[in-house]
Amino acid sequence: MNKSGIPVEPEHSPGLLGKNDGPAYELLNPDGRAALLLVCDHASNTIPQNLGTLGLSEDQLNLHIAIDIGAGAVTRQLSQRFDAPAVLAGYSRLVVDVNRRLEETTAFPDESDGILVPGNIGIDVAERNARIRECYTPYHDAIAAQLDGFNSNGVVPAFIAIHSFTPIMSEEKRPWEIGILWDKDSRLSDPLIRLLSDEYGLCVGDNLPYSGRHPADFTVDHHAESAGLAHVGIEIRHDLIRDTVGVDRLAGLLGNCIEVVLRDESLYHTLGSVDIPGACRT
Numbered sequence: 001m002n003k004s005g006i007p008v009e010p011e012h013s014p015g016l017l018g019k020n021d022g023p024a025y026e027l028l029n030p031d032g033r034a035a036l037l038l039v040c041d042h043a044s045n046t047i048p049q050n051l052g053t054l055g056l057s058e059d060q061l062n063l064h065i066a067i068d069i070g071a072g073a074v075t076r077q078l079s080q081r082f083d084a085p086a087v088l089a090g091y092s093r094l095v096v097d098v099n100r101r102l103e104e105t106t107a108f109p110d111e112s113d114g115i116l117v118p119g120n121i122g123i124d125v126a127e128r129n130a131r132i133r134e135c136y137t138p139y140h141d142a143i144a145a146q147l148d149g150f151n152s153n154g155v156v157p158a159f160i161a162i163h164s165f166t167p168i169m170s171e172e173k174r175p176w177e178i179g180i181l182w183d184k185d186s187r188l189s190d191p192l193i194r195l196l197s198d199e200y201g202l203c204v205g206d207n208l209p210y211s212g213r214h215p216a217d218f219t220v221d222h223h224a225e226s227a228g229l230a231h232v233g234i235e236i237r238h239d240l241i242r243d244t245v246g247v248d249r250l251a252g253l254l255g256n257c258i259e260v261v262l263r264d265e266s267l268y269h270t271l272g273s274v275d276i277p278g279a280c281r282t
């Protein structure tokens, strides 16, 4: 096991990233003063040079199957607004999905939303290990290191994961403009759902179009829920944040709601460590 608690693959495998490839993650505001950590698992559609395009066209690599469109830009704005550290993944989820447990087949998807990913079909153990070692583990280590830093300073931070979702999935239109994903800890989700609906009139999905109760949200489960940190997953419909006007609008109103919610002192305790009225709903 290493810093992030993810098992280290003992097997040797050829290197993946070359000298022209970027880092496995981007860290913004590492010394930010807010008691808040932002993460963006699907911020990038970058593929390591060694993997070519995974057999996909440039157009396909610009689709939601490769990247959460607009999510990285929203995360950057929130990081700046709140002076909060943020960790953004440096590689596409098609290389390895950092928001999945490694034993899940969707960690290395060979098909996504009806599109085959040729470069992921039949990949061997060595190839998987290289992607884990050089992309997946460093990203989660970076999140763990930030949380260690908060801990060393005696701070219990809130944890927010930013994602985006496609307006149409499997030919079904999704009406929600924002989805708020949570499981047992409703300290962030309850007021966010209320503010986004009441103050901004948005169509908010309560655990829709995905659910915080589904095991697919590995990052939140592994780093925040298990530690009792107040947490939430925020999913923004990506047609709303495709351009800078949309990003500014959504990051602005979302930031306004987060600002109100972060005033609640009950967030800055681990769930179960103190009596937090109304914090837990099943």
Ligand SMILES: [Zn+2]
Binding pocket: 041, 042, 068, 162, 163, 164
């Ligand atoms: Zn995502």
